[in-house]
Amino acid sequence: MFIFMNSTTCQETSLLVTAGLAIHSFGNFPEKKLSDAAMTGGRVDDDRAAMVTSDKDGIAGPTTITFIMDMGREAMELNGKIALVTGAGQGIGKAIALALAEAGAQVVINDIREPDAEELRRDPANIFRYTANVTRKRETEEMFRWVKTKFGRLDILVNNVGIIKDKSIFKMEEEDWDRVLETNLKSCFLCSQQAAFIMAEQKSGRIINISSRAWLGGYGQANYSASKGGIISLTRTLAIELAKHGITVNAIAPGLIDSPMYQSFRDDVKERLLKMQPVNRIGKPEDVAYAVLFFASDRASYITGQTLYVCGGKSLFSGIQ
Numbered sequence: 410m411f412i413f414m415n416s417t418t419c420q421e422t423s424l425l426v427t428a429g430l431a432i433h434s435f436g437n438f439p440e441k442k443l444s445d446a447a448m449t450g451g452r453v454d455d456d457r458a459a460m461v462t463s464d465k466d467g468i469a470g471p472t473t474i475t476f477i478m479d480m481g482r483e484a485m486e487l488n489g490k491i492a493l494v495t496g497a498g499q500g501i502g503k504a505i506a507l508a509l510a511e512a513g514a515q516v517v518i519n520d521i522r523e524p525d526a527e528e529l530r531r532d533p534a535n536i537f538r539y540t541a542n543v544t545r546k547r548e549t550e551e552m553f554r555w556v557k558t559k560f561g562r563l564d565i566l567v568n569n570v571g572i573i574k575d576k577s578i579f580k581m582e583e584e585d586w587d588r589v590l591e592t593n594l595k596s597c598f599l600c601s602q603q604a605a606f607i608m609a610e611q612k613s614g615r616i617i618n619i620s621s622r623a624w625l626g627g628y629g630q631a632n633y634s635a636s637k638g639g640i641i642s643l644t645r646t647l648a649i650e651l652a653k654h655g656i657t658v659n660a661i662a663p664g665l666i667d668s669p670m671y672q673s674f675r676d677d678v679k680e681r682l683l684k685m686q687p688v689n690r691i692g693k694p695e696d697v698a699y700a701v702l703f704f705a706s707d708r709a710s711y712i713t714g715q716t717l718y719v720c721g722g723k724s725l726f727s728g729i730q
């Protein structure tokens with residue numbers, strides 16, 4: 410993953426290098442600043458460093474620096490890994506799938522909706538599509554069989570699929586309860602079970618479940634909160650059962666994320682929700698994808714059964730405000 414950045418001091422550079430980020434630089438980047446960065450313990454790419462030229466005033470004075478940071482790419486490298494993301498035709502799942510593909514994995518995008526020709530045309534070569542309803546056992550089994558036949562293995566499963574049907578307890582129908590529990594929680598069980606069969610055989614694997622901050626409770630979300638709390642309990646239990654098979658299982662609990670699901674809210678609701686955010690913005694699908702990349706990476710091999718909040722601090726408050 411590359412970040413393009415303009416800066417006037419080398420302080421940010423040093424901080425980033427200290428944080429373990431490798432920096433490749435080019436453009437007007439004074440040599441002293443480059444060596445300062447290197448002295449903090451980071452790695453500076455020698456080839457690119459050779460291209461570096463001092464600005465016209467030498468090392469002193471404000472300089473516009475343009476550099477590319479290779480953001481922990483080695484740590485997040487997923488070359489040769491096979492990943493499957495459920496409900497990834499749009500929104501958060503799509504961002505997760507693209508991030509995994511960018512990190513080098515071969516990624517299967519599952520969705521209940523058939524992709525259109527334009528989506529297929531845009532797919533990078535390491536993205537594959539499989540249409541299936543993951544609440545149905547037979548369709549789910551067929552999808553995992555297809556993955557095993559095509560790739561011979563499965564390294565990463567992201568249980569992302571999820572829907573909402575918010576209503577107060579006085580208005581919630583049995584069908585609202587069943588659909589949400591089935592789509593959000595049963596699918597997680599069905600897919601995790603199929604993945605576990607494959608991963609246990611190969612003695613390695615990562616299961617990453619997308620829960621929600623709403624598992625803590627949310628007005629009008631009895632069905633959704635229960636399903637997302639269920640995902641956290643399932644995550645913990647599977648982590649216990651699967652650890653000895655070399656499989657880690659973790660959950661991510663996003664807060665408000667700007668996806669089609671969020672866009673479906675009324676404007677006044679969106680405004681009210683934004684006011685309740687400690688970090689004064691709505692999250693991006695990529696914010697969740699970065700957390701998935703971490704759990705999928707070698708660096709997270711000693712972490713299992715955990716829930717990581719990606720919610721701009723919203724989990725610090727109760728559901729009633």
Ligand SMILES: NC(=O)c1ccc[n+]([C@@H]2O[C@H](COP(=O)([O-])OP(=O)(O)OC[C@H]3O[C@@H](n4cnc5c(N)ncnc54)[C@H](O)[C@@H]3O)[C@@H](O)[C@H]2O)c1
Nearest residue numbers: 496498500501520521542543569570571621665666668670
């Ligand atoms: N958007 C948010 O603010 C937010 C916050 C917290 C958690 N989440 C969770 O993140 C996940 C993704 O949310 P999103 O906002 O991207 O949702 P989204 O509605 O934008 O996308 C969900 C995708 O799942 C697919 N899908 C639905 N039912 C399916 C099924 N039975 N089988 C296969 N695919 C199916 C849909 O076609 C859609 O493409 C969900 O689990 C959601 O609960 C979202």
